[in-house]
Amino acid sequence: MNTENNNTAQATNSTKSIILGIGIIAILMVLIASAGFIFFGEKEDIITGQVEVDEIRIAGKVPGRIAEFLVEEGQSVKEGDTLVRIYSPEVLAKLEQAEAAKAAAEAQNQKAIAGARKEQKEGAYELWQKAKAGLEVAEKSFARVEKLFKEGVVPAQKYDEVLAQLKAMQATERAARSQYDMAINGAQREDKMAAQALVARASGAISEVDAYMKESALLAPSAGTVSEIFPHKGELVGTGAPIMNIADYTATRVLCAVREDKLAKIKHGSKLKATVPALGDKAIELSVVKMKDMGSYATWKATKPRDEHDLRTFELTLKPTTSIEGLLPGMTVVLDKGQL
Secondary structure, eight states: OHHHHHHHHHHHHHHHHHHHHHHHHHHHHHHHHHHHHHHHSOOOOOOEEEEEEEEEEEEOSSOEEEEEESOOTTOEEOTTOEEEEEEOHHHHHHHHHHHHHHHHHHHHHHHHHHOSOHHHHHHHHHHHHHHHHHHHHHHHHHHHHHHHHHHTOSOHHHHHHHHHHHHHHHHHHHHHHHHHHHHHHOSOHHHHHHHHHHHHHHHHHHHHHHHHHHTTEEEOSSSEEEEEEOSOTTOEEOTTOEEEEEEEEEEEEEEEEEEGGGOTTOOTTOEEEEEEGGGTSEEEEEEEEEEEEOOTTSOOEEOSGGGSSEEOEEEEEEEESSOOTTOOTTOEEEEOGGGO
């Protein structure tokens, strides 16, 4: 009797142990499954963006040395404010050369306009008068010899010699008259035009150098804040080398990357809510102003086996609907999950 009772008790205890073991295993499986779901299951994406502003890079056309900065980083400037001065001795030398070339061209032009000097005119006139006198003598001599030749007093050779002298004096008189007329009338029209062209070219060279001189003092093209200055005072800068950046904090925008399966509720003009961690999770409202495919280089996600369908990534450009105090470039913006 006692033996039967002991066997029954042992069987009962064995059954309880099996049930307890099964329960423990089931609980462990549930815990493992829950942990796997929590740690390895698909997580909800957090979409963040970054604040950016419009920046203008200030660079000069003139190579030279930084003479002085009239602004510093963080300073607000207005359009037309002088930012920096660049000293360029090469440009100053070119200006002197251009001014000297213009002075020479103007002198040449005045000479062409005025024509020959008074002394040259008088000299040409005297040569012409001398040639005229010689021609008169030659004409009289020819008249006498011609009369004697007809009477048969002088031979034909003498007649030919006097005739040749007459023709030579006529040519000399015409040449002297031409020289005198040229001295009176001045330079030819083409010469005057060439002299005027030289003056215009020299003036153009001065205008070009003046333009470079103006570039030695760089002005702010628009209002903004000096965000960064690259060189130091006294450093050499080349043509087109960046000197500083001017940021327009009134043109703030947020750029963020969103997978296309999150775009169902988003379109151009949509209003999205977001928070700014750097401002104590301040809530802000953004408006979608631009949606652009980021291209094949952007991150994509395969949603089916063997890449049957891939999701592309789009870049959204968002702008605050109101002015946000303290919002600076580089700050992170977190979009609310419920609206995507």
